[in-house]
Amino acid sequence: MTVVRVALPVPLRQHFDYLIDPALPAQVGCRVRVPFGSRQLVGIIWQLAPADGFAVDKLKPVLALLDSRPVLPELLCRLLSFAADYYHHPLGEVLISALPALLREGRNLDDYQPKAYALTTQGQQLSADALKRSAKQHALWQALHKHPLSESVLLQQHRRPTLKQLLDKQLVAEHIVPATPFAAPPKPVTGLKLTSAQALAVSAVTQAFGRFERLLLEGVTGSGKTEVYLQSIASLLCQQQQVLVIVPEIGLTPQTLARFQARFDVPVLCWHSALSDSERLHCWLQASSGAAAIIVGTRSALFLPFWRLGLIIIDEEHDQSLKQQDGFRYHARDLAIKRAALQHCPILLGSATPSLESLHNALNKRFIHLPLPDRAAGQALPRFELVNLKQQVLQYGLASQTLATVKQQLALGHQVMLFLNRRGFAPALSCQECGWLTECQRCSAFTTYHKQSRQLVCHHCGASKAIPRQCGSCGSTQLKPLGQGTEQLEENLQQLFPDIAITRLDRDSTRRKGALHQALDEIHQHGARLIVGTQMLAKGHHFPNVSLVVIVDVDGALYSSDFRAPEQLAQLITQVAGRAGRGSSGGTVLLQTHYPEHALLQDIIQNGYAAFARSALHERAQTCLPPYQQLALFSAQAHQSQHCQQWLQQLAECARQFPALQLLGPIPAPMERRAGYYRWQLQLYCTSRGAMHQALTLLLAELASWPLSRKIKWQLDVDPTDLS
Template sequence: MSIAHLALPSPLRHGFDYRLPEGGGELPAGVRVRAPFGRREVIGWLLHESAQTTVPVAKLRAVLAVLDEQPALNPALWQLALWTARYYQHALGDALTQMVPALIRQGEPLRAAPEPLWQLTARGIALAADGLSRAPKQLAAWQVLKAHEQGLTETTCRALAITRDALKALNDKGLAHCLQPTTRDEMTAPSWPNLGLAQPELSLNDEQAVALQALTQAPAGFCVWLLQGVTGSGKTEVYLQHIAHVLRSGRQVLVLVPEIGLTPQTVARFQARFRCPVLALHSGLSDRERLNAWRQAREGRAGIVIGTRSAVFTPLARPGLMVIDEEHDLSFKQQEGFRYHGRDVAVRRAQLENIPIVLGSATPSLETLANAQAGRYRRLELKQRAGGARAPRVRCVDLRGQVLLDGLCAAARAAMTETLARGEQVLVFLNRRGFAPIMLCHACGWQAGCARCDAKPTLHRAPMRLQCHHCGSESAPPRHCPDCGSSDLRPAGVGTERLADALSQHFADTPVHRVDRDSTRRKGSFDALMTAIAQPGPAILVGTQMLAKGHHFPNVTLVVIPDSDGGLFSADFRGPERLAQQLVQVSGRAGRAEKPGTVLVQTHQPEHPLLQQLFSQGYDACAQTLLHERQLMGLPPVASMALLRAEAPHTEAPLRLLSDLAHWLREDEPLVQAWGPMPAPMARKAGMHRWHLLLKSAERKPLHLALARVVAWLEAEPEARRVRWSIDIDPQELG
């Protein structure tokens, strides 16, 4: 009898033994199987076969079906899955489940049925280049098919913006025909050794040329590059020309971006440049769309895959390069469930695939800078803006004693008026959506609160509601104060909705575009906003951090930051780093074309050392100061850290559990410091009382050895079953 050791989609951090069907032959690790689990059937993964088991034979259940002949993940990705689950102290079965599209974990075949192939006929191959000059869509289709003599599937043609009507027209003229494959073996994965560019490459300045030469002439194999360039320095053009070099060798490229909002514009720019399939992978796609893109990448039919954090697990038939744009961005860290960091997982994957990886940012994380200084990463710098654009002039506006109208001082409004009068655009950055963050009673001072959280719900006006941005609960605003009965209830503070309304009234003849999660909720709304912003003429852009990441607004010459003080006194030790990155990134939206830019930073702390150094000496100098402070305090990246979270409906259970754990660690793990337990910064969220225990070690290995013992202790401890607990390795937020 052959025993299958399976990883199942379960929070339990151990495998499960099942009987395998007889006569099936030895199966490779990584194939999917269907197995009974409790009262349901689940899709699991074969870890290995064995002739022995610790489970009584009579209790062994049988595998219902083996779904694959070959593993779903290639050897490098399989090793990545094992490493990621182990490093982040997560259940392997659940990690594997989250690495693949939903339909794959529901049992869909790894490969779709073979599609027809479109190829040029002999007549089409012999056609002169100007033979279709009066039919531009047919000409574009003919050019693409001519560049891919082995043929293209209809799915690939759609990815290359070739319509079915254009293909049918070529077929009617005898220039192309559709071949029906009879077996899967007739499907050959295309490569792009003679890649033609749909758009010409831009000319590079000296710094860009040096960076590109270093990337393209480096020895083959694993290497981590940090491409640090000021905002507007042309990092993307360096990516594009390096990617062209990789594609010409027939290899594939994976590009990660931090936000879904950046994906459409990045995909559009890459599709405009390259004559190869460019696919997107992100949570905004349907399950079927994600599966189709995943299959094309796995089978080698996609030349470039662009996606958000989870795309780091996308299989590639011929991987050649990985690019992580805005590598510093917090969005690359998964904050719930499987708490991996997309950037760090990408570096490990590049090592396993033995390919180079490029980390790009104007404001690299302190971890990345520390790795570059230690020689583990190779650093390339772009210190000047591309195309002759100049860095914006930054001015701090002292708010002390000034009158604010909807969060803006008189100097900011005057600067906006002058900018709009010149026909230019203004960007106002406020990282707080909604109409107002607080609703209060003007008579007695009562403030509306969330019934389930230690937080104040935000007032929204379209539609009118109080919404907690932490637990999602909503309610209608009260008509009278519950404490004193007064009807004088007022909004306090300013959110993007209120600011956009006020600016629309003050600048009645100027379009105001609000860009936040509320205004871009519907499908296609973000693209519509970007199209409207690209129109010539004056405009005001009001938005959250969605506007601060990687966008190119050539007509924006003034950036106003109404509130910069929040990060100066953050309880999180990463607060100053996040603030510096945010200020630099937002400031970088100004003056990216030939027009000079100005940035106005409103603050009550104009003499604060961080602001002074950031705006006078730049991000690098500020980052070095923050690194020195971290070293003095023994905080990451100098040390390693993990955060244990525990929560329950009543506060006693998580407090007692973490207290016992902290006592045990202090007794038995001298190389690991245990700080706490302490209440979470938001002690109650969604009706749960939350406690934290922070673990720190000067070295990574003792911390992970201790955490392995912690997990074993928690899984065996009856008290732990009364709470919901989790482990966050390398936490990026302590909230």
């Protein structure tokens, strides 16, 4: 028996040795089913015949080898190994997270390969009258007598039970059809006419083919970044190389997919969490075999096993959705750069509002900077106006100046978009007599009133309950909504503009499958329309008929304890504003605020995001904050607050032995209690990336033995983007 070292999906930072029959074709990257305590787990072979293995008589045998060839190729194993080391996460959980759910369950991969059916020798020799008593079997036998059929074609005309009956009679045999790479187009597809800046960007990308290069495409909203992507891809497809396009959210995949499918006559597939398990495995197989030319997906598409990857594109590279916020906390943008280095292919990062980290790399010549300063069709950038709410009469949360401008644009037949980053009807219910507010019993937050579902919902832990009839403090029945959400804004607009169609885009209205696609189709219909939405509207969408954008409440993000808040607000304002004026008519953006003199608002409006970002970088350098220092975040949560504080205090005392580290904390998290747990955090800063990771490795090895570590839940987040 041979010893194999297996990585298992358990929260332990170690591997496990097992015995396997040397006659089996075991390879690194293959799945095995092994005993683990009282359970059976599916793991990944990580090492063959390790030199430091345990004695053979102390090891258990592998129960089954599930693959004859690796499901994780060598290059992908190297990427995942790097990710596990960099983010200090157990390797077994990292490896398993890169596989589709059906493979994680131990399903046989051959069961999901493309199949074809043909008559056996017995079936070919069968007389034409033998199946006359079964018309359906006879019809299928006749169809296969002409030629074999693929499974997809066969099931279009015949039922699966009929096929099974012929298989059971051994008249038909099943064959796996080897997948073939996509056919390269004979010549590049001609696209739209490019501006000089777009042409320079496309030239820079195509010249980088075949080698690792990092490129940052910084283009204002409407500058034609997608056209740069499309024309860069065109010549690559002629070389029969694959392309990975990562978008930050599921909501952006349909329109991105449609544009790529309309331009290229090659297989273009999507990958995101809304697909079924079988659909995701199909996409995984197509990418692995080379049958898929282009994959458009969310962050986990980064781990697909491509046959011949030639280019990686990260659209909206600044977006926080690219960072996984629980479990294996990786950043898709940063790991995509590592994958491009391993693949020896270029990576193109695109955004109208690049992150300060990427901009810092571009200014320091680590990235090739490709600016697109003007809109592709020559339209002017939208004009900003600050609406001072302290000097206006408000009607349903909208100033009189705002309503007058909305009426004017609707009268011209244009569309108007109102952005409010708060779903539900109201952020809370308030007692009109004593001021009591509906609070979540498990979080340091208020519960949001959802009028349509008649529920109070906590948007942090998901807890919901019925609307109370009385105040929880004084017993009064005078409970009224406090504040405004998209649901209430939609209702109020229906009263103000009864003859105008309204489309609401938020997580509640698009929960049903196909609802988002239907809503986007409605928006693209011509004619006056009001569009109400949350952050789903903020990026990527092209609404040519929108001439006015109203940011209903910009004040909520002006004052925050997170040092990244100004950057995120500037990105949000710029992205939302970019939906205006993309057609033939000009664009206007109204920002409703009680603080029109705020320096951040004035900087964005007067100078634009590019100038703001450079001044923000200067401020980060002066305060020694990322990207000028490395940041790691230890967070702890427990039912008793003192346990978190004590554990982090012990960690802080241990971390002080590393002089390169600077500590902030232990401090309560900005949201001190969530889902019934008290939350504390400790922030670690270091100017040297190497020194930071060396310290983290030693700290993790030490804290595993602390008794208090078993009384709390703790996590380490390297390069965190959310400090809440």
